[in-house]
Structure formats: structure tokens, C-alpha cells
Amino acid sequence: xxxxxxxxxxxxxxxxxxxxxxxxxxxxxxxxxxxxxxxxxxxxxxxxxxxxxxxxxxxxxxxxxxxxxxxxxxxxxxxxxxxxxxxxxxxxxxxxxxxxxxxxxxxxxxxxxxxxxxxxxxxxxxxxxxxxxxxxxxxxxxxxxxxxxxxxxxxxxxxxxxxxxxxxxxxxxxxxxxxxxxxxxxxxxxxxxxxxxxxxxxxxxxxxxxxxxxxxxxxxxxxxxxxxxxxxxxxxxxxxxxxxxxxxxxxxxxxxxxxxxxxxxxxxxxxxxxxxxxxxxxxxxxxx
Amino acid sequence: xxxxxxxxxxxxxxxxxxxxxxxxxxxxxxxxxxxxxxxxxxxxxxxxxxxxxxxxxxxxxxxxxxxxxxxxxxxxxxxxxxxxxxxxxxxxxxxxxxxxxxxxxxxxxxxxxxxxxxxxxxxxxxxxxxxxxxxxxxxxxxxxxxxxxxxxxxx
Numbered sequence: 001x002x003x004x005x006x007x008x009x010x011x012x013x014x015x016x017x018x019x020x021x022x023x024x025x026x027x028x029x030x031x032x033x034x035x036x037x038x039x040x041x042x043x044x045x046x047x048x049x050x051x052x053x054x055x056x057x058x059x060x061x062x063x064x065x066x067x068x069x070x071x072x073x074x075x076x077x078x079x080x081x082x083x084x085x086x087x088x089x090x091x092x093x094x095x096x097x098x099x100x101x102x103x104x105x106x107x108x109x110x111x112x113x114x115x116x117x118x119x120x121x122x123x124x125x126x127x128x129x130x131x132x133x134x135x136x137x138x139x140x141x142x143x144x145x146x147x148x149x150x151x152x153x154x155x156x157x158x159x160x161x162x163x164x165x166x167x168x169x170x171x172x173x174x175x176x177x178x179x180x181x182x183x184x185x186x187x188x189x190x191x192x193x194x195x196x197x198x199x200x201x202x203x204x205x206x207x208x209x210x211x212x213x214x215x216x217x218x219x220x221x222x223x224x225x226x227x228x229x230x231x232x233x234x235x236x237x238x239x240x241x242x243x244x245x246x247x248x249x250x251x252x253x254x255x256x257x258x259x260x261x262x263x264x265x266x267x268x269x270x271x272x273x274x275x276x277x278x279x280x281x282x283x284x285x286x287x288x
Numbered sequence: 289x290x291x292x293x294x295x296x297x298x299x300x301x302x303x304x305x306x307x308x309x310x311x312x313x314x315x316x317x318x319x320x321x322x323x324x325x326x327x328x329x330x331x332x333x334x335x336x337x338x339x340x341x342x343x344x345x346x347x348x349x350x351x352x353x354x355x356x357x358x359x360x361x362x363x364x365x366x367x368x369x370x371x372x373x374x375x376x377x378x379x380x381x382x383x384x385x386x387x388x389x390x391x392x393x394x395x396x397x398x399x400x401x402x403x404x405x406x407x408x409x410x411x412x413x414x415x416x417x418x419x420x421x422x423x424x425x426x427x428x429x430x431x432x433x434x435x436x437x438x439x440x441x442x443x
Contacts, residue, residue, distance in 0.1 A: 002290060003310035003355045030351050033312075034332050041310065043356065069345065093421020094399065096333055098345040099352065183420035184334055 002040040009049055009129070012158055015042045017131045024154040027065040028100040031108045039155070045101065049160050055080070060166045064103025064126070064159040068115060069094070071102055080166035082279060083173035083192045087118030093183050103159045106140055109150040111211035112187050116140060118175045120216040121192025121208040124164040130157045144215035171196045172279025176272040178264050188256040189264040193272035197280045202226045207273060209265050211255070212247040219246045219269065231277050239273050240266035296357045299367035309355025314338045316354045317364060325365035325394050336422030339395035340364050346402035348421070365394040368401065377401060377439040384435040388426040396422045400436040409440055
């Protein structure tokens, strides 16, 4: 393994081109470094474009190398994308969060990566540039090739940033997670929700659960059931039941049995929804 | 592996060394710079024994390619005692019985040190979160939390 710290995007693309598939992009390196792969590592964690945290042209724009700590403590993320702050503040340990990045969390392609689940909940797109200079935007949930493998080819493609619409008045987001321990533990289930309310009814909703597939998975059938519904106990019970019915899960020695996970999917999705809806109602209106 | 010149600040002093930038910061600190206070534990970011500060934030030095420290500030446990006097955190670890075998202590103290730099008067919950990436297999965590809270009061 070799390692190169670069200071601008041109250098990243040039290094990848020169290496002809034998070097890959890395940011925090917390996962990739351990694998001791026969690749060169091109570190883009110090670039202006990959570390920016801003609201621009009606979108929250977060550099792919923004650390979990930076995202979790950003005033912008806390006010306009609470689900992401909540996802980032429970990843690994403080040491990991201080160096691991949100873009890495997505490209590493673990099926229940906390930041990635929150980003899918928020409806985030990744901005990707390839070594020829072609740029594309792609929804985060579409970046998963198979279990633990991203469709982003980091030997020739670079994720620059993640973008999504900020939560405005009447909107809220939340992230929930259930694990055996509060640090350094894989989630048995994690979930994220984004809700928009109008006149007390659900106008728009995104619900995400993981790990139920290689990618964080939107529960589109449950979402459809919710449109136009009021916020009450009946709706909450409906979410819990519909979410669990919509997914197929398997048991895992690393996480928990399939039966328990199915139960958790319903509970965690409903909790994420409830918190997001409370935030959408605004401070003081739902015990927030 | 190709070596390169790494220039950074180590424990308050500028250093310039020739290293393989793909080597871990932990290995460079221990084997090249002779700073054995930082412990090599699990080697995969789970135990926290190798915790050092990079630009004032706690990181697992086993997971940091040395090339990442270029132009930055690194602080290790060796920097805590000054003028022959141990740091209040170290004092309180001894005072509260927060050390038994001592293997986790340097990492534990560095995580606490990073916390107190950012938040000089943390509440118990913040202390728990700050050391949640550090494993101790003998003394237990209660005395460690007490030592950190007590040191915060003294500082």
C-alpha cells in the first residue's frame, strides 16, 4: 500500500489517471486502511470542495470528507437535517467520528451505515466526478452494487459532496438506532424519517430502514399509506405494522434473529417518524 | 515503500522525519520516534489504547496513515506532564484508583484530555461518551469517570 495526501481536485484526478486502476480515493481511511489492499491511497480529506458545509442554491451541500464529528456538531446540519446529526453522532466511537467521513460512510457500502441511512432518509444525492471530468448526481440509495460494495468505482470516480433539500418550516427529520451497546456496535436495525406536514396532515414522507437489503431501503408502500393521514395513535400503529410487513429480513449472528429484527424495523421506523413529525410541528407543539 | 519527509508539530515541537506515509501513525510514534507511551492494542480502532490527539481531537493512531499528519499538530501522552509534574488528569487517575494494569490508561487519559480541551466542565454523560471508544478490562469505568470529573474541577 502506498499513500498520498493531495491538496486539490485536479491532483486527485491526475493521481487516479496515472495509477490506471491501481490507486483509490480515501478520506478518513478508517475502514479501508485496515484492509491493507494492494492499492495506492489518494487522500482527499483536505480539499476545499470535500470539507465544505454550506447551504447553497436551496440545498444543503456537505463535502464528502466532512467528518462525522463536524456533521454532528454543525449548526446547519442540526437545524436543517437533524437526522444526519443524529446518525453521525452514534457512529463507532469519538476517535472514529473525528476522522471518519460521511462520504466514506456511503462509499464503504455497509448496509446499515448510520450516516448513509440518515442521508437516504433526507433524500440526499451524491455529486460524483470521474477521471475524465464527467460529473453526475446520483441518489445515495442507488450507489450500492451489492453487500458491502459500492457502485462508485473509487479507482476512477470521486465523490465530492452530498446534497439535499434543507428541512424548512413544517418539515422535520430524525434517525433512530438499536444496538447491543451504545458505542462501537453494529446496529441491529437503524431507521430514518423525513416528514412534511400541512394543516396537521402528512403531505410528504420518506421512511428508511436498514439493514434489510444491501442498500438503506425506503419503505415506499408504508410512505404511500401515510400521505394525507393525520398524526394520531392509529397512524403510529399503522406505521409499525406496515413497515414490518414491507421488508424481508434475515437473522445474523452479528446482529440478531430475523424475528427480532422484523419487530425492531416496525418499532424503530415508527419512532423515527414520530420524532420527525414532532420536529415538523415546531418547538413547543409536541413536547420538543 | 517510498518514504517522504513529514513535517508536523509533535508535542509542541516542530519535527521533520523521513517516513513511509502509508505506515500507521502509531508505528511511527513508537518505532521511529521512541514514544512508547502510546500503546499498541487491537490495531483496528476498537480498544482506544493508541489514542492521540490530532489537531486537538482524539483519534486512533493505529488507523491514521502517517502521511495524514503533514502540517498538523499531534499530541501524545508524553506531553501531559510538564516540568516534572504530572497532569491533573494523571494525578486523579492515581488518586481515584482508576489504574490497575495501566495498559488502557494512556489512551483513556488522552480521550479525557481531548474532552477537557473542548469542554472544561463536562457533565458525567459527556465523560461517558468521551471514553466510549476506550476499553478497560480491569479497573472498570466508574473510577475513571470519577477521576476525569475530579480533574476537571481541579483544572
